[in-house]
Structures are given as structure tokens and as C-alpha cells.
Amino acid sequence: MFAAGIAGPGVAIEPDRPVHGPALAHAPVAGRLVTLFAHAFAVEPSPGTTVLVHLGIDTVRLAGEGFALYAAEGEEVAQGDPVIGWDPDAVEARGLGVLSPVVALQAEPGSVELLVQPGRRVTAGTPLLAWTLAAAA
Numbered sequence: 001m002f003a004a005g006i007a008g009p010g011v012a013i014e015p016d017r018p019v020h021g022p023a024l025a026h027a028p029v030a031g032r033l034v035t036l037f038a039h040a041f042a043v044e045p046s047p048g049t050t051v052l053v054h055l056g057i058d059t060v061r062l063a064g065e066g067f068a069l070y071a072a073e074g075e076e077v078a079q080g081d082p083v084i085g086w087d088p089d090a091v092e093a094r095g096l097g098v099l100s101p102v103v104a105l106q107a108e109p110g111s112v113e114l115l116v117q118p119g120r121r122v123t124a125g126t127p128l129l130a131w132t133l134a135a136a137a
Contacts, residue, residue: 007052009112010103011128015055015088022068022085025055026124027077028102036073038064041083042105049131050105055086057097066090080125104129 015023027033031045035052039059042052055067068085071077088098104112113130116122 007101008104008107009114009129010052010101011114011116013100013102013122015086015098015100017088023088024070024082024124025053025084025086025100027071027079027081027083028053028128030077030079033071033073033075033077033083036069036071036083038062038067038069038084039086041071043077046131049107051129052101052103052105053083054101054103055084055098056088056091056100059091059096061096062091062094079127082124102128104131107131 015025017023025041027043029043029045029051031043031051033041034044034050035042037060039056039062040052040054042050044050066087070082070085077083091098111132113132115127115130122128
């Protein structure tokens with residue numbers, strides 16, 4: 001679903017592996033946290049636009065084990081705010097992938113610009129996606 005772009009255009013992030021403490025998943029855009037699960041969250045930067053962050057592949061099977069929430073559903077978040085903490089090494093040890101899609105959900109074709117090039121390292125607060133003005137109208 002993610003690789004084929006069925007959910008919408010996006011990028012995949014290989015998470016950092018911190019030496020101490022959890023890896024943190026940060027809000028890719030500022031907006032309202034409209035959905036929050038242990039393994040995924042969605043932020044609505046403006047009405048009609050939603051960005052999904054899904055930590056790893058098939059991580060829903062972990063039923064929240066190994067994830068820590070740093071925000072609450074309905075909360076306003078700034079771009080770069082920590083939302084979920086997790087341990088990618090522990091997830092991989094359970095045989096699950098850690099590549100994390102960041103997707104502009106159900107965006108119209110051509111309405112989203114990808115702002116990062118494949119292989120580029122990004123840090124918290126790095127802009128990843130942008131809707132065109134036509135999409136926001």
C-alpha cells in the first residue's frame with residue numbers, strides 16, 4: 001500500500017538508532033494530531049490535508065509493546081515535536097521492518113511536492129512534503 005503510493009505520495013525514513021534512549025518520531029508538519037496509535041499517527045496541517053507517519057511495517061502486530069506516546073490525540077503539534085518514542089532495534093529483532101513511511105494521505109496526483117531527495121539524512125523539523133496552492137484551494 002505504501003510502496004505503490006495507494007495511500008498517497010510520500011517518503012520512507014530509515015530511523016536513527018540512538019545509543020541511549022528511544023528513537024523519536026517527530027511531527028513532520030505543524031497541525032492537529034488527528035489520529036494517534038502506538039505505532040502510527042496522523043497530523044492535519046489544514047482542513048483536507050493529512051500526513052500519516054507509520055513506524056515500521058506490520059508494527060500494529062506489536063499491540064503497542066515497545067512504543068511510548070509523547071503527545072495526545074487532538075493536541076496541536078509544531079513541526080519537529082516528538083510524538084512517539086520507540087526502539088527500532090527491538091522491532092527488527094522481532095522480524096519486522098523499521099522503514100517508516102511518511103505519507104500525504106489521499107492527496108490528489110501532482111498536488112504534493114516531495115522536498116527531500118532519496119538517501120538524504122533528515123533531522124527533526126526538516127520539511128519533507130508540501131502541498132501546492134491548487135490542492136489547498
